[in-house]
Amino acid sequence: MSIGQHLTKLGLAGGVAAAFAVVPAAAQEEAPSLNNGAVSFSLGMDIPTAYVFRGFELEDTGLILQPYVEASFAIAEDVDFYIGLWNSIHENETGAPAGDSNDEWFEADFYAGVSLGMFDPISLDISYIHYLYPSNTFGDYKEIDVAIGFDDSELLGDWALSPYALFAFEFDTTNPGDDDNIYLELGGELAFSLVESEDYPIDLTVPIAIGLSLDEFYVDAGGDNEFFGFISIGANLGMPLSFIPDEFGSWSAGAGLTFYILNDDAGLDDGDNDEFNLVGTLGVAMEY
Numbered sequence: 001m002s003i004g005q006h007l008t009k010l011g012l013a014g015g016v017a018a019a020f021a022v023v024p025a026a027a028q029e030e031a032p033s034l035n036n037g038a039v040s041f042s043l044g045m046d047i048p049t050a051y052v053f054r055g056f057e058l059e060d061t062g063l064i065l066q067p068y069v070e071a072s073f074a075i076a077e078d079v080d081f082y083i084g085l086w087n088s089i090h091e092n093e094t095g096a097p098a099g100d101s102n103d104e105w106f107e108a109d110f111y112a113g114v115s116l117g118m119f120d121p122i123s124l125d126i127s128y129i130h131y132l133y134p135s136n137t138f139g140d141y142k143e144i145d146v147a148i149g150f151d152d153s154e155l156l157g158d159w160a161l162s163p164y165a166l167f168a169f170e171f172d173t174t175n176p177g178d179d180d181n182i183y184l185e186l187g188g189e190l191a192f193s194l195v196e197s198e199d200y201p202i203d204l205t206v207p208i209a210i211g212l213s214l215d216e217f218y219v220d221a222g223g224d225n226e227f228f229g230f231i232s233i234g235a236n237l238g239m240p241l242s243f244i245p246d247e248f249g250s251w252s253a254g255a256g257l258t259f260y261i262l263n264d265d266a267g268l269d270d271g272d273n274d275e276f277n278l279v280g281t282l283g284v285a286m287e288y
Helices: 001-014 153-159
Strands: 039-048 052-054 056-061 062-076 079-092 105-116 122-132 141-150 164-171 182-195 201-215 226-242 250-262 275-287
Touching: none
Parallel strands: none
Antiparallel strands: 039 062, 039 275, 052 056, 062 079, 079 105, 105 122, 122 141, 141 164, 164 182, 182 201, 201 226, 226 250, 250 275
């Protein structure tokens, strides 16, 4: 999986099925790639029970659909450029003004970036994200993300955590009173093979993350910076859909649970945040 796909999952809170992206677990023999060109793409759909973004509980009722699409271009050895669109569509018209024509289309995030892998075992990803709210629930804003990852598989083998640090710098916001906030996320992910099968292996991943505020990403009731935002731990299962012919791409399905411990004093969701939150997600993804 590319760092770009990690950002889709981490920065945009999507991609449970894409988290597996039909990449075999370490114990599985890697199948030959169908697409040997310099251009590849992925798409998918997640259906979560709640939309929690970096500790902000934005919606927890009604049907939530989160489709996404991404294209990646291998522009040089160990250098990939990617571009994508991620969406969140809410049955309950979350916060939309009355009579708005896009009242169910809560969020649309356009992003582009570059992944650099020549510093192995350290990886670097730099991306631009434009957060759009077609339902006019919030004002638009932009962000520069810098993600640094470390491949510890040679050190820890099957217990590799693949730790990362994600720095997010907000700017050009149209939300009243907001300034250029800075967010930091630290985390990693354990990966195990539960079922070894040539056609239908089942993998388990256990992602762990902590969200922190370096500059007023989280604030208390008085508007002062709150350093701690949330801790999360998940358990996700993934399996390739091998019955779909290879010429239609590599398909996978996933299901997961994520448990959040949230800072209820950090100005999350206008004080309506639950201190603890369990979010379930079903997803399907395709890569080619």
